[in-house]
Amino acid sequence: MEEQLRNKAKELLETGCVKVVIGYGWNRTKTRTAPVFITRPEDADRLVWNPLCVNNLSVYLTRKFKDIQALGKPAIVAKGCDIRNIVVLITEAQVRREDVVIIGMTCGGVVYRQELWKGELKPEIMPTKCANCGVRNPRVADFVIGERSSFTPPEAPTGMVFDKIKAIDAMTPAERWNFWIGEFSRCIKCYACRQVCPLCYCERCITEKNMPQWIETSAHPRGNLSWNLTRAMHLVGRCTFCGECERACPVNIPLNLMNQKMIQVVDEAFAFKSGYDEKTHPPMIVFSPDDKEGFIK
Amino acid sequence: MADGFLKKDDLNRLRASVAAKGGRFVAPVTVARQTVFKETAPSDEVALGYILARNSYKEFLFPQTEAIAEFSIHRQGVELRGKDADARDTVIFGARPCEAASLASLRAVFTWGFIDESYTKREDKTVVITVACTSGDDACFCTTVGLSPESAAGSDVMFHETDADGWLVYAVTEKGRAFIEAHADAWSAAAPEDAVARTLFMPPVIAGVDIKKIGERLKKKDHYDEPLWAELTRKCIGCGACTYVCPTCHCFDITDEGAAFEGERRKNWDSCQYDSFTLHASGHNPRDAQWKRWRNRFMCKFNFYPEKFGSKGCVGCGRCVRVCPVRLDITEVMEEMSKRP
Ligand code: SF4
Ligand code: SF4
Ligand code: SF4
Numbered sequence: 248m249e250e251q252l253r254n255k256a257k258e259l260l261e262t263g264c265v266k267v268v269i270g271y272g273w274n275r276t277k278t279r280t281a282p283v284f285i286t287r288p289e290d291a292d293r294l295v296w297n298p299l300c301v302n303n304l305s306v307y308l309t310r311k312f313k314d315i316q317a318l319g320k321p322a323i324v325a326k327g328c329d330i331r332n333i334v335v336l337i338t339e340a341q342v343r344r345e346d347v348v349i350i351g352m353t354c355g356g357v358v359y360r361q362e363l364w365k366g367e368l369k370p371e372i373m374p375t376k377c378a379n380c381g382v383r384n385p386r387v388a389d390f391v392i393g394e395r396s397s398f399t400p401p402e403a404p405t406g407m408v409f410d411k412i413k414a415i416d417a418m419t420p421a422e423r424w425n426f427w428i429g430e431f432s433r434c435i436k437c438y439a440c441r442q443v444c445p446l447c448y449c450e451r452c453i454t455e456k457n458m459p460q461w462i463e464t465s466a467h468p469r470g471n472l473s474w475n476l477t478r479a480m481h482l483v484g485r486c487t488f489c490g491e492c493e494r495a496c497p498v499n500i501p502l503n504l505m506n507q508k509m510i511q512v513v514d515e516a517f518a519f520k521s522g523y524d525e526k527t528h529p530p531m532i533v534f535s536p537d538d539k540e541g542f543i544k
Numbered sequence: 545m546a547d548g549f550l551k552k553d554d555l556n557r558l559r560a561s562v563a564a565k566g567g568r569f570v571a572p573v574t575v576a577r578q579t580v581f582k583e584t585a586p587s588d589e590v591a592l593g594y595i596l597a598r599n600s601y602k603e604f605l606f607p608q609t610e611a612i613a614e615f616s617i618h619r620q621g622v623e624l625r626g627k628d629a630d631a632r633d634t635v636i637f638g639a640r641p642c643e644a645a646s647l648a649s650l651r652a653v654f655t656w657g658f659i660d661e662s663y664t665k666r667e668d669k670t671v672v673i674t675v676a677c678t679s680g681d682d683a684c685f686c687t688t689v690g691l692s693p694e695s696a697a698g699s700d701v702m703f704h705e706t707d708a709d710g711w712l713v714y715a716v717t718e719k720g721r722a723f724i725e726a727h728a729d730a731w732s733a734a735a736p737e738d739a740v741a742r743t744l745f746m747p748p749v750i751a752g753v754d755i756k757k758i759g760e761r762l763k764k765k766d767h768y769d770e771p772l773w774a775e776l777t778r779k780c781i782g783c784g785a786c787t788y789v790c791p792t793c794h795c796f797d798i799t800d801e802g803a804a805f806e807g808e809r810r811k812n813w814d815s816c817q818y819d820s821f822t823l824h825a826s827g828h829n830p831r832d833a834q835w836k837r838w839r840n841r842f843m844c845k846f847n848f849y850p851e852k853f854g855s856k857g858c859v860g861c862g863r864c865v866r867v868c869p870v871r872l873d874i875t876e877v878m879e880e881m882s883k884r885p
């Protein structure tokens with residue numbers, strides 16, 4: 248697969264079809280992968296593909312990265328789940344389909360965090376998304392690299408995130424409040440969750456609006472709560488459960504629980520899952536007379 | 545000769561002794577599957593088998609958020625009341641030699657021109673107990689920046705692990721000696737016969753890195769627009785994670801919080817990795833791309849700190865490497881920057 252990927256990248260750069268290939272490469276000691284930006288065909292051999300390729304590189308397609316856009320038309324190495332974020336970016340008019348070449352990688356899953364890798368991909372070191380993945384064969388790609396995967400996701404979603412959501416749903420409101428306040432109390436306001444998220448593309452985040460200061464920048468319980476809840480609300484109906492925010496969070500706040508819960512709520516209310524169809528707008532930006540109004544009591 | 549011996553079982557006696565004298569005891573504790581420095585409650589169990597706490601203990605000297613004044617607005621005008629730092633006797637237990645060395649750097653910044661008492665008062669009341677490293681990981685590189693697990697700079701008391709279920713205790717500073725004496729009850733004066741210090745973990749020196757060359761190269765301003773910066777660091781997504789865990793990063797912002805007519809003026813950590821950090825009111829941003837912000841971080845570590853303060857900007861703790869979501873490894877940049885003059 249790696250060979251095919253490199254050849255494809257080389258070809259795209261040689262023909263001038265794209266100016267940069269955004270993909271994965273090794274660090275110096277070949278123990279971790281990191282994003283690489285290949286601009287010369289002869290550097291295409293730096294591209295790698297393996298279960299350590301966890302990053303969702305579609306963040307680099309957003310307008311936050313003007314210097315990357317200045318390189319010229321990109322091709323992006325993307326897993327099926329990463330492509331879902333590109334699809335959302337397309338539906339939200341952030342990226343035009345024809346402006347990016349998507350090199351879809353068929354996927355057998357990745358590690359939850361790279362430091363867990365001990366040379367073998369086992370279910371217990373994989374994120375919940377992989378166990379329920381319906382996009383191991385990438386859709387919406389210009390090229391697909393790799394053997395077709397025959398994986399079919401289980402009927403009822405499984406994994407730690409789903410189990411925990413059930414446990415939290417069973418709590419009393421007070422218990423639930425205490426649970427989240429406890430988790431958010433560790434937040435250090437680094438904004439890694441926001442920066443790594445391909446859908447947090449605002450150039451001026453609400454936390455940066457300081458006349459008045461809408462979201463307190465202090466990492467005290469009130470400031471943390473307003474930050475984490477506001478960010479969650481801004482992702483409703485958009486978040487794809489790619490898991491990048493939780494992976495990036497340096498203090499292990501289980502952001503995936505919020506993400507998946509929101510996905511469930513949106514699915515119940517609008518029968519919508521984000522990132523599958525680049526022609527359908529997400530429910531929060533369209534009004535439809537058929538929308539359920541059950542929430543008005 | 546060691547100045548004492550502390551049995552691991554007696555650590556709680558030391559904690560109790562500190563608490564009895566009204567001090568707070570900060571130590572590594574496991575929280576949410578991570579080892580972090582935390583002000584311990586008596587029920588907290590101090591973690592012992594860790595490499596390095598996820599956070600730096602700077603937050604106990606330079607809090608992440610701190611009210612420095614209170615204000616209220618009346619018909620007669622604005623009333624501003626300054627707030628003094630709540631400097632308490634503090635013991636930091638379980639620091640590592642790399643981060644201990646960062647205190648001199650923080651002090652240099654916070655006493656440069658203006659004495660920031662909210663830092664100095666806290667540091668003056670802090671005793672740093674460093675435990676020399678017997679384990680490490682592939683992100684540790686203290687030996688590459690001229691430190692080592694043996695370095696005592698910044699520590700008041702140094703602990704060395706032994707196979708005799710305890711630590712050999714060494715006073716490093718006068719403050720440390722006074723601390724040992726003040727808590728004499730906690731340790732046995734003499735070490736048992738078999739208390740031999742364990743071999744320390746020495747991270748291999750990264751051969752391609754030459755700190756002197758990096759310093760010289762950064763002194764000349766013509767490196768500023770070299771394409772190398774963008775090539776090496778454009779993957780940075782501009783989260784502030786590296787700066788928040790770094791023991792020498794010290795930037796903060798002042799913000800007012802509260803209701804319309806009264807509130808607090810707070811001093812909050814800030815990060816040079818945010819695009820709003822250098823955004824001017826005019827809309828102009830001198831660091832308008834992420835690689836320029838990252839270049840600033842590198843400059844801060846290997847030019848500003850050494851040139852302005854003669855102190856270390858990077859102590860090689862590797863925290864930024866471990867925490868970075870895109871694995872931007874500062875040592876890889878150091879290596880590239882060592883290559884040409
Ligand atoms: S969710 Fe699917 S496409 Fe994404 S990493 Fe897991 S298995 Fe691969
Ligand atoms: S999982 Fe997190 S990073 Fe991914 S789309 Fe949702 S909010 Fe963004
Ligand atoms: S990444 Fe985690 S610690 Fe950082 S701002 Fe987000 S929730 Fe808070």
Ligand code: SF4
Nearest residue numbers: 790858859861862864
């Ligand atoms: S720059 Fe990185 S390695 Fe150096 S002191 Fe800061 S966190 Fe540690």
Ligand code: SF4
Nearest residue numbers: 780781783786817868
């Ligand atoms: S170097 Fe890494 S941790 Fe630091 S701001 Fe950039 S992405 Fe975040």
